[in-house]
Amino acid sequence: MPELPEVETVRRVLEKKVLGQTLLSYSLGTPTFYRRPDERFLRSLQGLRVLEISRRGKYLVFNFQSNRSLILHLGMSGRIHFAEDAPQIRAKFHFSKTVVCFQDVRRFGRVMESLPALGPEPLSDDFNADYLASVFKNKKAAVKSVLMDQRAVAGLGNIYATEALYRAQIRPRRKSCRVTFEEIQRIALSAKEVLREAVSCGGTTLPDESYLDPLDRAGSFQNQLKVYGKRICPLGHSVLRTQKMIAGRRAYYCPLCQK
DNA sequence: CAGATAACCTGCGTGC
DNA sequence: TGCACGCAGGTTATCT
Numbered sequence: 001m002p003e004l005p006e007v008e009t010v011r012r013v014l015e016k017k018v019l020g021q022t023l024l025s026y027s028l029g030t031p032t033f034y035r036r037p038d039e040r041f042l043r044s045l046q047g048l049r050v051l052e053i054s055r056r057g058k059y060l061v062f063n064f065q066s067n068r069s070l071i072l073h074l075g076m077s078g079r080i081h082f083a084e085d086a087p088q089i090r091a092k093f094h095f096s097k098t099v100v101c102f103q104d105v106r107r108f109g110r111v112m113e114s115l116p117a118l119g120p121e122p123l124s125d126d127f128n129a130d131y132l133a134s135v136f137k138n139k140k141a142a143v144k145s146v147l148m149d150q151r152a153v154a155g156l157g158n159i160y161a162t163e164a165l166y167r168a169q170i171r172p173r174r175k176s177c178r179v180t181f182e183e184i185q186r187i188a189l190s191a192k193e194v195l196r197e198a199v200s201c202g203g204t205t206l207p208d209e210s211y212l213d214p215l216d217r218a219g220s221f222q223n224q225l226k227v228y229g230k231r232i233c234p235l236g237h238s239v240l241r242t243q244k245m246i247a248g249r250r251a252y253y254c255p256l257c258q259k
Numbered sequence: 260c261a262g263a264t265a266a267c268c269t270g271c272g273t274g275c
Numbered sequence: 276t277g278c279a280c281g282c283a284g285g286t287t288a289t290c291t
Contacts, residue, residue, distance in 0.1 A: 141263085160284095
């Protein structure tokens with residue numbers, strides 16, 4: 001569930017709450033994540049101070065002294081908070097003054113030692129129409145799946161890829177190699193715009209409230225969604241098409257607004 | 260090899 | 276009431 005804006009919101013809270021503290025110990029839940037964290041690695045971080053908390057795409061990065069880092073990925077249902085008695089806590093990190101709890105109903109979240117290969121940050125200047133054109137070139141895959149490919153650009157998931165393509169007026173199923181440069185410019189700008197707005201809204205909290213920040217605060221970008229989870233286009237009063245694509249992930253688009 | 264699909268999990272809503 | 280089925284913000288292993 002958490003895409004770039006949600007992870008960034010979590011990061012900002014953590015920065016305020018645990019920056020500068022020392023990791024004293026950790027514990028894993030039973031069961032823990034379906035990919036069990038490497039405990040030898042976790043033990044090696046004990047006693048180190050957190051110098052920086054950053055984000056790369058949808059990954060949270062704790063940078064410790066001695067150039068060591070701890071990477072967290074929230075998967076589909078992961079949450080970070082400080083309530084030690086909550087259910088489904090898969091890992092706890094005891095810092096000097098704060099206990100960071102990683103709760104995760106579906107157990108897809110991950111605790112790891114290093115980042116995988118990722119494309120550029122979508123809000124950086126490295127992500128622009130020229131770059132995107134070079135990625136789209138020669139690819140026959142649906143433009144939406146390329147946008148959700150973290151090696152192409154890091155941080156877009158189903159919600160924000162869907163919303164960016166609506167704003168850019170491009171159908172999600174278009175083969176990426178057949179998107180014109182002018183359209184690619186619109187996609188790059190729309191993606192930045194959607195993500196910037198969503199970050200400033202504190203992310204998207206859908207009705208099930210499975211995303212809340214570490215202080216249990218909801219985001220508000222759900223009020224700005226145009227097509228994700230909707231049935232009718234906000235402009236044309238046209239019924240949105242919704243169809244499966246990409247591993248059963250639903251795509252929403254307006255057949256009138258998007259070409 | 261690129262691109263599509265299944266698998267990894269749990270919980271909730273729907274319909275029979 | 277009970278139960279089978281479908282579906283969910285993601286990633287990755289496995290197919291075709």
